[in-house]
Amino acid sequence: MTPDELSRALSAALTSAVADGSLDLPADAVPASVHVERPRQREHGDWATNVALQLAKKAGVAPRALAEELASRLGATPGVKAVDVAGPGFLNITLDAAAAGELARTIVETGAVYGRTDALADQTINLEYISANPTGPLHIGHTRWAALGDAMVRILRAAGADVTAEYYVNDAGAQMDRFGGSVLARIRGTEVPEGGYRGEYVAELGAKVLAEHPEIVDLPDDDALALARESGYRVQLAEIREVLESFGVHFDVWFSERSLHESGAVEQAVERLREQGHVDDREGAVWLRTTDFSDDKDRVLIRANGEPTYFAADAAYYLSKKDRGFPGKIYLLGADHHGYINRLKAISAAAGDDPERNIEILIGQLVSVEGAKLSKRAGNIVELRDLVEWIGADAVRYSLARYPADTPLELAGEEMLKQSNDNPVFYVQYAHSRTCAVDRNAAERQVRRHHDDGADAFDPALLDHPTEAALIGRLTEFPRIVAQAAELREPHRVARYLEALAADYHKWYGECRVLPYPDEPVEAVHRTRLWLNDAVRQVLANGLDLLGVSAPERM
RNA sequence: GCGCCUGUAGCUCAGUGGAUAGAGCGUCUGCCUCCGGAGCAGAAGGUCGGGGGUUCGAGUCCCUUCAGGCGCACCA
Numbered sequence: 016m017t018p019d020e021l022s023r024a025l026s027a028a029l030t031s032a033v034a035d036g037s038l039d040l041p042a043d044a045v046p047a048s049v050h051v052e053r054p055r056q057r058e059h060g061d062w063a064t065n066v067a068l069q070l071a072k073k074a075g076v077a078p079r080a081l082a083e084e085l086a087s088r089l090g091a092t093p094g095v096k097a098v099d100v101a102g103p104g105f106l107n108i109t110l111d112a113a114a115a116g117e118l119a120r121t122i123v124e125t126g127a128v129y130g131r132t133d134a135l136a137d138q139t140i141n142l143e144y145i146s147a148n149p150t151g152p153l154h155i156g157h158t159r160w161a162a163l164g165d166a167m168v169r170i171l172r173a174a175g176a177d178v179t180a181e182y183y184v185n186d187a188g189a190q191m192d193r194f195g196g197s198v199l200a201r202i203r204g205t206e207v208p209e210g211g212y213r214g215e216y217v218a219e220l221g222a223k224v225l226a227e228h229p230e231i232v233d234l235p236d237d238d239a240l241a242l243a244r245e246s247g248y249r250v251q252l253a254e255i256r257e258v259l260e261s262f263g264v265h266f267d268v269w270f271s272e273r274s275l276h277e278s279g280a281v282e283q284a285v286e287r288l289r290e291q292g293h294v295d296d297r298e299g300a301v302w303l304r305t306t307d308f309s310d311d312k313d314r315v316l317i318r319a320n321g322e323p324t325y326f327a328a329d330a331a332y333y334l335s336k337k338d339r340g341f342p343g344k345i346y347l348l349g350a351d352h353h354g355y356i357n358r359l360k361a362i363s364a365a366a367g368d369d370p371e372r373n374i375e376i377l378i379g380q381l382v383s384v385e386g387a388k389l390s391k392r393a394g395n396i397v398e399l400r401d402l403v404e405w406i407g408a409d410a411v412r413y414s415l416a417r418y419p420a421d422t423p424l425e426l427a428g429e430e431m432l433k434q435s436n437d438n439p440v441f442y443v444q445y446a447h448s449r450t451c452a453v454d455r456n457a458a459e460r461q462v463r464r465h466h467d468d469g470a471d472a473f474d475p476a477l478l479d480h481p482t483e484a485a486l487i488g489r490l491t492e493f494p495r496i497v498a499q500a501a502e503l504r505e506p507h508r509v510a511r512y513l514e515a516l517a518a519d520y521h522k523w524y525g526e527c528r529v530l531p532y533p534d535e536p537v538e539a540v541h542r543t544r545l546w547l548n549d550a551v552r553q554v555l556a557n558g559l560d561l562l563g564v565s566a567p568e569r570m
Numbered sequence: 571g572c573g574c575c576u577g578u579a580g581c582u583c584a585g586u587g588g589a590u591a592g593a594g595c596g597u598c599u600g601c602c603u604c605c606g607g608a609g610c611a612g613a614a615g616g617u618c619g620g621g622g623g624u625u626c627g628a629g630u631c632c633c634u635u636c637a638g639g640c641g642c643a644c645c646a
Contacts, residue, residue, distance in 0.1 A: 056589070065588060418582095423640090448608090522610070
């Protein structure tokens with residue numbers, strides 16, 4: 016019995032109580048699906064609901080009386096073993112072991128699809144994340160968005176959404192000239208210009224550019240600068256793409272800011288917004304009246320000198336997403352960009368969209384390592400590439416994906432990121448590899464999943480140990496956790512779930528033997544438990560995949 | 571000054587109005603003669619920053635206050 020089935024049974028109990036007059040409620044006050052949740056305390060049963068507390072006032076009866084009424088009706092439901100009324104009016108529901116345990120077979124049969132839902136099936140989403148400037152390597156801050164963003168893509172898709180993952184390449188503007196100037200300075204051994212990029216990686220880029228284009232030393236300044244800029248840009252962007260791919264992060268679209276300028280999309284965007292009536296010409300510049308939409312000041316689109324601003328490109332980019340058929344646009348931005356929320360939403364509104372529905376801006380807080388902030392100009396850059404080399408992609412991805420985006424994260428460098436047993440990723444992976452070890456040993460001991468006639472050797476009524484009820488209950492939650500993580504845009508919920516599942520598995524493993532002792536015969540309970548072991552392995556693997564973390568068979 | 575985010579165990583953090591607030595690390599005590607001890611069982615450790623309010627019920631919602639982070643360009 017799944018929580019959905021239980022929920023429907025509760026609704027039915029309510030409806031029938033209303034129908035025969037024992038409950039005085041308007042028909043529209045009966046919820047279509049009653050919320051059930053797993054109680055914190057095991058002795059409160061498998062599932063609990065507070066529906067009686069919520070409806071008591073509307074029905075004009077005492078919560079406990081309503082709860083009693085529901086309990087007596089629900090108690091007759093097949094698969095329900097007991098219904099108790101507790102506290103102020105909670106319903107605590109215990110399922111038959113057989114009804115609950117059936118889930119193990121369902122999971123095994125559903126396989127990799129278990130956990131997928133159609134919760135967001137009607138959504139087409141463009142998810143933009145990282146979008147770091149191509150003027151330097153990705154550091155740990157970007158790594159957080161990489162781990163989180165990619166997990167979010169996977170989770171949204173698991174919930175049925177149609178998702179395009181996109182990286183916006185800021186390859187236009189004055190910063191690119193400063194970047195080119197910095198590369199050239201390193202090639203020529205001159206002083207890096209004011210406001211330029213000083214990291215050691217610039218020298219490495221310079222060396223690569225020089226190797227490809229030895230003629231650069233003899234070119235006139237302007238030509239040399241352009242060559243250093245373009246060549247350095249190409250090398251740096253290629254490296255970013257390569258590092259991300261090796262990190263298991265894949266983008267469907269790499270969108271160039273420059274292309275917006277070159278195609279005329281920026282000018283067109285200004286005109287389109289003008290037609291919508293939100294553009295003013297003042298003081299020689301062209302403004303978007305973002306204050307119409309709760310921004311605290313208007314924003315310049317075209318400067319007095321005729322140059323478009325970065326904001327104008329943002330507007331053009333937004334319109335591009337809209338034109339390319341994405342009603343939903345999610346931006347995953349760093350906390351240092353939170354001042355952009357209002358103006359981006361203003362673009363959405365000015366474009367005739369609904370900022371409540373068509374644009375969603377998730378602000379991720381910054382990462383610091385042992386108190387040190389990480390910025391491209393500071394000396395203490397921790398690069399994504401180095402992190403992966405140091406502790407492995409799995410540990411990095413998991414460590415960053417298990418926290419919500421809006422918590423400022425302070426990683427205790429060595430301690431937390433090191434490859435050791437302290438890291439929860441190994442706890443979860445270990446549980447998975449343990450299920451595989453059991454599976455290998457089962458084959459050796461000839462514990463089989465099917466009878467000779469091909470029928471399942473699976474008797475769920477035998478899964479009646481308390482740790483089995485806990486484990487099965489946990490497995491039941493998985494699809495809801497995934498759907499919830501997708502709806503709330505919170506991938507960390509999947510990680511936390513996996514940790515709880517791994518804990519339930521380890522406890523079960525300690526209490527219940529899957530395989531018989533060497534001197535004992537193989538019995539029905541062993542075969543049945545093997546199914547449960549399979550189910551756990553499947554869910555651990557499915558969940559780890561949603562986080563882009565491997566599920567090793569041996570460690 | 572204005573705005574956003576965050577204050578939960580010694581540390582790093584979970585907890586989308588429910589019952590006795592949780593996990594990992596660290597500290598202490600047990601458990602390998604049998605499926606992987608990267609595990610399990612137990613102990614210690616809390617004014618959920620402070621103060622008001624909303625209600626059957628608040629770590630969670632509202633107001634206020636304190637502390638920390640970040641942001642407030644015709645920069646990108």
